[in-house]
Amino acid sequence: AQSVTQPDIHITVSEGASLELRCNYSYGATPYLFWYVQSPGQGLQLLLKYFSGDTLVQGIKGFEAEFKRSQSSFNLRKPSVHWSDAAEYFCALNTDKLIFGTGTRLQVFP
């Protein structure tokens, strides 16, 4: 079955620390993968996407993600977190529709 798993419900980091949010997917074909961010009370904003080619993709707001086919993973990273990055992050897999993970809430301490 096609699915997306975000194993971490809630992550807390200090401002300036590095960040990695995990995402695992299950899909038999080449995946189209996305990361979205949702600030409180807002809709979702696309951070980055992977279709093919270079497995390290760059996105907006200084985020990047690495696709690892052998691990069925698409983890999101940022080298230095800012307080404004506090939000909920969703990984998504496109089949004939978008399948979302349940999200990871990021809290940033000053």
Added chain:
Amino acid sequence: DVKVTQSSRYLVKRTGEKVFLECVQDMDHENMFWYRQDPGLGLRLIYFSYDVKMKEKGDIPEGYSVSREKKERFSLILESASTNQTSMYLCASETSSYEQYFGPGTRLTVT
């Protein structure tokens, strides 16, 4: 910039009322989607549309219907609102490369 707007940010309705949620996009996208978002469940697809007057059921269509009379407008209808339809409703339109752009959401409370 792509803009997706939703008719209301907050809505309070009574059980049994008919509820209309409207979504408008300004980028001439063919594909549009309605999701509901609940804590711990992520986003779940209610209905989607690939073109005017076309609609497809998503994962949780029960209790909902949709209307797409014009390309830019996709409406979600709750025929008879129930308390278990209290949720955040998100509309999205999609580019030809599968990027979805979301509206700000409508937080619906059914009492």
